[in-house]
Amino acid sequence: MSSTLPIDLKTEAPRPDLSPVNRTLIEERVKGCARLPSLRSVESALRELLNSDRRYTQQISEIIRRDPSLTARLLRLVNSVYYSLDTPIKSIEEAVFYLGIRQIRQLAMVTPVIEDFQKLAGNTPFPWREFWQHCIGVAIMTREVISCVQAPADDSDYVAGLVHDMGRIVMAATFPDHFMEVQHRAAQGHRSLLEIETEVLGMNHTELGAMYLQHHNLPDIMIETARYHHEPERASHHLQIIAAVQIANLLVRHAEIGNSGDTSMVTSEIWTQASGWDILFPDRKASERAIACAALRRSLERLPSLLQGLV
Numbered sequence: 001m002s003s004t005l006p007i008d009l010k011t012e013a014p015r016p017d018l019s020p021v022n023r024t025l026i027e028e029r030v031k032g033c034a035r036l037p038s039l040r041s042v043e044s045a046l047r048e049l050l051n052s053d054r055r056y057t058q059q060i061s062e063i064i065r066r067d068p069s070l071t072a073r074l075l076r077l078v079n080s081v082y083y084s085l086d087t088p089i090k091s092i093e094e095a096v097f098y099l100g101i102r103q104i105r106q107l108a109m110v111t112p113v114i115e116d117f118q119k120l121a122g123n124t125p126f127p128w129r130e131f132w133q134h135c136i137g138v139a140i141m142t143r144e145v146i147s148c149v150q151a152p153a154d155d156s157d158y159v160a161g162l163v164h165d166m167g168r169i170v171m172a173a174t175f176p177d178h179f180m181e182v183q184h185r186a187a188q189g190h191r192s193l194l195e196i197e198t199e200v201l202g203m204n205h206t207e208l209g210a211m212y213l214q215h216h217n218l219p220d221i222m223i224e225t226a227r228y229h230h231e232p233e234r235a236s237h238h239l240q241i242i243a244a245v246q247i248a249n250l251l252v253r254h255a256e257i258g259n260s261g262d263t264s265m266v267t268s269e270i271w272t273q274a275s276g277w278d279i280l281f282p283d284r285k286a287s288e289r290a291i292a293c294a295a296l297r298r299s300l301e302r303l304p305s306l307l308q309g310l311v
Contacts, residue, residue: 018177018178018181018200020198020199020200020201020202021175021178021201021202021203022202023202023203026174026175026201026202026203026208026211027211029174029175030170030174030208030211030212030215031215032174033120033170033173033174033212034119034120034173035216036113036116036117036120036216036218057093057096057097058093060096060104061092061093061096064092064096064104064108065092067111069111069115070107070108070111071092073107073110073111073310074092074095074096074099074104074107075089075090075092075095076310077095077099077103077107077306077310078094078095078098078099080305080306080308105155106139106140106155106158107310109155109158109159109162110136110139110162110310113162113163114132114135114136114311117132117135117169118132120169120170120173121169121172121173122172122173122176124172124173124176124179124180125180126172126179126183126261127259129311130258130259131165131168131258131259131260131261132258132311133257133258133259133307133310133311134165134252134253134257134258134259134260135161135162135163135164135165135258136162136258136307136310136311137248137252137257137258137303137307138161138162138164138165138245138248138249138252139158139159139160139161139162139248140158140161140248140299140303140306141161141247141248141251141252141296141299141300141303142157142158142160142161142241142244142245142248143157143158143161144248144295144296144299145244145247145248145251145280145292145296146240146241146244146280148280148292148295148296149240149280149281149292150240156219156221156238156241157241157244157245159221159222160221160222160225160238160241160242160245161225161244161245161248161249163209163213163222163225163226164209164225164226164229164245164249165205165209165226165260165261166205166209166212166213166222166226167204167205167206167207167208167209167210167212167226168205168209168260168261169209170205170208170209170211170212171197171201171205171208175201178200178201181200182196182197182200182201182261183261185199185200186261186262186263187263190263190264190265191264192264193205193261193262193263193264194206194230206226206227206228206229206230207227209226209227210223210224210226210227212226213226220237220238221237221238221241224236224237224238224242225238225241225242225245228242229242229245229246229249230246230249231246231275232245232246232275232276232279233275233278233279239279240279240280242276243275243276243277243279243280244276244280245276246274246275246276247271247274247276247277247280247296250266250270250271250274251271251296251300252300252303253266254266254267254268254270254271255300255303255304257300257303257304257307258307272293277289
């Protein structure tokens with residue numbers, strides 16, 4: 001997947017002439033911001049087939065074959081270091097059989113969403129490939145976190161993790177100069193990214209993402225996650241999933257996988273003491289929480305190789 005070439009944010013010239021923008025103008029820009037296109041018919045067909053009882057490899061392969069981007073990512077994933085195969089797989093049928101239904105469904109979801117994200121971000125300079133790795137990494141780890149306490153009923157947790165930083169993309173699309181100034185200031189030290197965004201733009205990415213998703217009438221779980229993924233205790237709905245996104249986000253940043261744009265360090269103490277744990281484990285023993293943390297550390301070790309096959 002192509003992305004803008006990385007830049008040295010520490011050496012970028014600051015823009016002292018930029019001033020915060022009032023909410024009315026922000027809302028106008030967000031309303032004019034391109035809508036994330038709905039999934040194309042091929043992804044809809046694949047989703048329907050994967051969710052049905054007729055999960056025939058040949059049928060799934062035929063649908064995947066219609067989308068070159070999905071095909072390329074499928075083969076790259078199955079032949080990644082994550083799977084350590086002795087003989088490279090070149091057949092879509094073999095890849096579908098090897099990966100399984102869950103991986104194919106997530107791959108089908110990631111492909112159009114990340115491509116839409118890239119179009120929305122446009123040419124604003126930023127290491128976008130690493131940012132997509134962050135988004136997908138958080139989606140994968142959100143599923144791992146929520147699975148520690150309950151069996152996921154659907155893919156809403158994965159989608160919530162995928163779009164949690166939607167506001168960063170919207171900021172790059174609607175206020176590129178402010179976006180770059182935020183990155184410049186963030187690269188200088190360890191100040192809170194939320195604080196810098198409010199200082200530079202007048203609104204941080206959590207509120208901006210929620211505004212965009214709400215304007216386009218997207219599901220409440222996405223809106224709430226975008227707004228409260230740093231403070232899940234403030235959410236009124238979907239608390240467990242938002243708590244899982246908070247922990248997943250901190251985990252991925254702790255492991256320095258991808259690039260969220262937030263340069264502040266996440267120590268082991270920060271992610272293990274995050275407020276989301278009290279939501280996920282309100283009445284459970286400390287030993288159960290410790291077991292969950294150990295399992296998440298193991299999943300985190302496998303994540304870089306998996307992402308190399310996806311992005």
